Amino acid sequence: MDNLTLRSFTLKDAQELFTLTGSNRLYLREWLSWLDNTNSVEDSLSFIQSAMANPQQGLEQYFFVCEYDNIIGTCALRRLDTNTPEIGYWLSESHRGTDITAWAVLQLVEG
Numbered sequence: 359m360d361n362l363t364l365r366s367f368t369l370k371d372a373q374e375l376f377t378l379t380g381s382n383r384l385y386l387r388e389w390l391s392w393l394d395n396t397n398s399v400e401d402s403l404s405f406i407q408s409a410m411a412n413p414q415q416g417l418e419q420y421f422f423v424c425e426y427d428n429i430i431g432t433c434a435l436r437r438l439d440t441n442t443p444e445i446g447y448w449l450s451e452s453h454r455g456t457d458i459t460a461w462a463v464l465q466l467v468e469g
Contacts, residue, residue, distance in 0.1 A: 362458060364421040364433065364465050367410050371422065372403035374429050378450060385451040409434075423449060423462050433462045 376399045379386065387393050396402060409420040417439055423431040431449035445463055449456075 359457070359461050361426050362461060363424045363427070364462060365424055367406045367420055367422060369403065369406060369410075371429065372399050372406055375406065375422075376402040378429055378431075382450050385454075386448055390448060421462075421466070423447070423458065425453070425458075430458070431462075433459075433466055435466055 376396070379393060379396055379402070383393055392405075396405070409418065412418040412420070418434055418436045419438070420432060420434040422429045423433055430453050431447065433445065433447035436444045436446055445466060447459055447462060449458055
């Protein structure tokens with residue numbers, strides 16, 4: 359797992375995120391209904407901008423899951439303003455069935 363990192367979103371990641379979600383659209387659509395509304399790099403940029411604004415509001419914290427500095431998914435702490443916060447995540451289809459999700463969640467929890 360030495361090749362994995364969690365890192366904050368940046369605006370320059372919009373193209374890479376759009377490409378990743380596009381190439382995994384059929385696989386991810388089962389869980390991520392918002393993909394149907396992601397049809398351009400600008401849509402990915404809007405998502406990133408929204409995610410970057412939420413920590414300031416204390417609501418959510420989003421991170422990219424990266425392998426060798428390449429984005430392979432996201433993970434997030436959500437509903438931080440409630441008594442029942444949630445952890446959300448997704449990984450590219452090529453990374454399913456690995457321990458990466460468990461690793462990412464552990465990184466979130468241990469902070």
